[in-house]
Amino acid sequence: MAKSPDQEHPRKAFGWAARDKSGLLSPFHFSRRENGDEDVTIKILFCGVCHSDLHTAKNEWGFTNYPVVPGHEMVGTVMKVGSHVKKFKVGERVGVGVIVGSCKKCESCQQDLENYCPQTIFTYNSYYTDGTKTYGGYSDMIVVDERYVLRFPDNLPSEGGAPLLCAGITVYSPMKYYGMTEPGKHLGVAGLGGLGHVAVKMGKAFGLKVTVISSSPKKEAEAIERLGADSFLVTSEPAKMKAALGTMDFIIDTVSAVHPLFPLLGLLKLNGKLVTVGLPDKPLELPIFPLVLGRKLVGGSDIGGMKETQEMLDFCAKHGITADVEVIRMDYITTAMERLAKSDVRYRFVIDVANSLPQ
Amino acid sequence: MAMSLEGEHSVKAFGWAARDSSGHLSPFKFSRRATGEKDVTFTVLYCGICHSDLHNVKNEWGITSYPVVPGHEIVGVVTEVGTKVTKFKVGDKVGVGCMVGSCRSCANCKEDVENYCPKMIFTYGVKYYDGTTTYGGYSDIMVSDEHFVIKIPDNLPLDGGAPLLCAGITVYSPLKYYGLDKAGMHLGVVGLGGLGHMAVKFAKAMGLKVTVISTSPNKKKEAMDHLGADAFLISRNTEEMELAMGTMDGIIDTVSAVHALLPLIGLLKTNGKLVMVGAPEKPLELAVFPLLLGRKMVGGSGFGGMKETQEMIDFAAKHNIVADIEVIPMDYVNTAMERLLKADVKYRFVIDIANSLKPF
Numbered sequence: 001m002a003k004s005p006d007q008e009h010p011r012k013a014f015g016w017a018a019r020d021k022s023g024l025l026s027p028f029h030f031s032r033r034e035n036g037d038e039d040v041t042i043k044i045l046f047c048g049v050c051h052s053d054l055h056t057a058k059n060e061w062g063f064t065n066y067p068v069v070p071g072h073e074m075v076g077t078v079m080k081v082g083s084h085v086k087k088f089k090v091g092e093r094v095g096v097g098v099i100v101g102s103c104k105k106c107e108s109c110q111q112d113l114e115n116y117c118p119q120t121i122f123t124y125n126s127y128y129t130d131g132t133k134t135y136g137g138y139s140d141m142i143v144v145d146e147r148y149v150l151r152f153p154d155n156l157p158s159e160g161g162a163p164l165l166c167a168g169i170t171v172y173s174p175m176k177y178y179g180m181t182e183p184g185k186h187l188g189v190a191g192l193g194g195l196g197h198v199a200v201k202m203g204k205a206f207g208l209k210v211t212v213i214s215s216s217p218k219k220e221a222e223a224i225e226r227l228g229a230d231s232f233l234v235t236s237e238p239a240k241m242k243a244a245l246g247t248m249d250f251i252i253d254t255v256s257a258v259h260p261l262f263p264l265l266g267l268l269k270l271n272g273k274l275v276t277v278g279l280p281d282k283p284l285e286l287p288i289f290p291l292v293l294g295r296k297l298v299g300g301s302d303i304g305g306m307k308e309t310q311e312m313l314d315f316c317a318k319h320g321i322t323a324d325v326e327v328i329r330m331d332y333i334t335t336a337m338e339r340l341a342k343s344d345v346r347y348r349f350v351i352d353v354a355n356s357l358p359q
Numbered sequence: 360m361a362m363s364l365e366g367e368h369s370v371k372a373f374g375w376a377a378r379d380s381s382g383h384l385s386p387f388k389f390s391r392r393a394t395g396e397k398d399v400t401f402t403v404l405y406c407g408i409c410h411s412d413l414h415n416v417k418n419e420w421g422i423t424s425y426p427v428v429p430g431h432e433i434v435g436v437v438t439e440v441g442t443k444v445t446k447f448k449v450g451d452k453v454g455v456g457c458m459v460g461s462c463r464s465c466a467n468c469k470e471d472v473e474n475y476c477p478k479m480i481f482t483y484g485v486k487y488y489d490g491t492t493t494y495g496g497y498s499d500i501m502v503s504d505e506h507f508v509i510k511i512p513d514n515l516p517l518d519g520g521a522p523l524l525c526a527g528i529t530v531y532s533p534l535k536y537y538g539l540d541k542a543g544m545h546l547g548v549v550g551l552g553g554l555g556h557m558a559v560k561f562a563k564a565m566g567l568k569v570t571v572i573s574t575s576p577n578k579k580k581e582a583m584d585h586l587g588a589d590a591f592l593i594s595r596n597t598e599e600m601e602l603a604m605g606t607m608d609g610i611i612d613t614v615s616a617v618h619a620l621l622p623l624i625g626l627l628k629t630n631g632k633l634v635m636v637g638a639p640e641k642p643l644e645l646a647v648f649p650l651l652l653g654r655k656m657v658g659g660s661g662f663g664g665m666k667e668t669q670e671m672i673d674f675a676a677k678h679n680i681v682a683d684i685e686v687i688p689m690d691y692v693n694t695a696m697e698r699l700l701k702a703d704v705k706y707r708f709v710i711d712i713a714n715s716l717k718p719f
């Protein structure tokens with residue numbers, strides 16, 4: 001007979017889980033494995049609320065196995081290290097992001113692209129190598145193989161740094177891969193939420209001209225004055241969209257809802273690249289003529305490997321890039337999820353786990 | 360009163376044109392400009408029939424102005440050159456492809472991608488710099504600015520070489536641009552027609568492993584024995600398709616009809632590239648998850664600039680690459696169009712203009 005979650009492993013753990021597709025989270029007792037030779041045990045201090053947490057809690061993608069403890073943007077302190085652990089010591093501040101395991105042998109793993117390994121193990125809602133379910137960062141502690149733990153630079157604050165572990169790497173990786181780091185080039189960022197606002201900050205740090213493309217005019221002042229965007233385009237203003245045709249070298253599309261690609265493709269110059277990092281649950285319509293007539297492309301990107309995630313954290317620490325966050329207590333999570341569904345947050349909720357998750 | 364087309368220019372010309380959206384072609388008298396100082400005039404010997412010619416004569420894209428003389432895979436022999444022409448002389452074997460003009464001053468023109476110039480002038484069916492309509496290669500003579508004329512190397516047969524001027528460059532350009540030109544890579548080619556068979560030949564010459572992906576099992580033997588493809592997948596055979604998942608560095612998709620992209624994206628390795636060179640007129644469905652989970656991309660490409668077209672012709676000459684063709688007389692063209700519609704040609708019709716285009 002299968003063991004209950006709190007008896008599956010030797011170390012008691014406590015968090016908040018969703019139990020059905022209402023997505024409502026509530027207290028949940030479970031357990032974590034004993035710290036193995038290559039493992040690091042981490043006391044979780046903060047955990048960002050990613051929109052993927054909401055999609056998963058409500059089973060919007062259709063592959064949730066309840067109960068699920070979400071959370072893959074966590075920062076904490078090392079409590080214990082295994083005998084083979086070289087990179088971390090007790091007391092250090094570390095982060096855990098979207099993945100906690102991979103095969104370590106395939107071509108992707110060997111190229112530090114563990115995120116593209118066919119056997120990637122996700123921080124929550126996956127199965128670990130021992131066959132047990134993985135639980136995420138809306139919890140008091142986690143045990144992780146050192147390969148999938150990030151060192152948190154000293155000058156990077158925990159609250160503002162936590163969302164970088166998913167949102168940050170999700171936009172940083174394609175910006176590097178698709179060549180969006182040449183100063184002077186023009187980047188469009190579609191959608192101004194958790195991913196989008198970090199993309200604006202990183203784009204500016206790379207020396208790009210940045211235009212935010214949004215369906216909502218009310219974010220304009222914020223985008224330009226506070227986030228540093230150079231301009232702001234509202235998709236429902238035809239004259240302005242027309243004037244911007246053929247002006248952008250790249251677009252990072254962070255929008256998760258189904259939306260038209262044709263207007264975005266029109267904004268690209270010859271050889272322009274539209275990179276989609278949002279995850280709509282239905283297919284999008286892809287017009288082919290604009291691709292052929294302008295040698296344009298639509299590409300995807302999915303978080304990043306461990307090496308690149310560390311590089312991203314160090315880059316953000318160097319350039320003073322953090323997410324704009326609203327720190328909340330664990331018991332606010334239901335309201336936070338409702339607000340997140342309406343994009344009512346500037347721009348990431350971060351749960352103060354250590355101070356609000358009672359045993 | 361509008362001048363009749365015969366008197367529009369000073370040199371009499373003769374060809375076959377479509378006059379309405381039935382697409383039916385018939386003899387047509389018109390005229391070409393006298394050889395300007397930068398122009399090259401040549402007698403047309405052969406002209407390939409591109410599927411775009413068929414789309415155009417039937418106004419399937421909604422942009423056709425009749426009468427239209429199609430043909431943008433044109434080869435012949437130079438009869439006259441303008442006083443400022445430096446690259447060609449009388450007697451040279453030359454060709455003209457999809458364009459005959461561009462602005463020559465924008466960033467794209469300066470970077471030798473005139474095909475992407477916003478003012479690029481197609482070889483037929485559009486307005487030239489002087490306001491007159493351009494007419495294509497289903498005709499006896501061509502006049503073109505020297506910049507848009509290609510030199511055909513002596514060892515390249517003219518009849519089999521003609522289709523390179525559109526089909527050839529249309530697949531060669533993306534193989535280079537998307538980096539799908541390195542020996543040992545694995546390329547998929549979707550659709551085995553004019554474009555597809557050229558993609559197989561070029562990719563094999565570049566040292567790639569090539570898999571043809573087709574809906575027709577009866578093309579398999581031909582693809583492998585004659586064109587040199589390494590493997591052949593029937594797209595409807597889900598078992599075969601599943602076995603091939605994650606094996607290709609790139610795919611050149613030549614299919615113009617609306618079709619499913621998801622199985623093709625599945626065939627790509629991580630970082631793989633699906634390149635569209637056929638242009639369905641309706642959007643295709645793009646499932647985003649597979650693109651993200653493998654960092655894959657879908658890109659497009661549309662023929663190529665003059666420099667690259669010359670490079671492609673020289674590459675073809677060096678590797679003895681020509682199109683597989685069925686040579687036809689001019690008066691077979693309507694039947695050829697009907698057969699083309701049913702993909703009943705291996706793999707390009709080429710009109711023997713010199714021997715069959717008789718003025719009336």
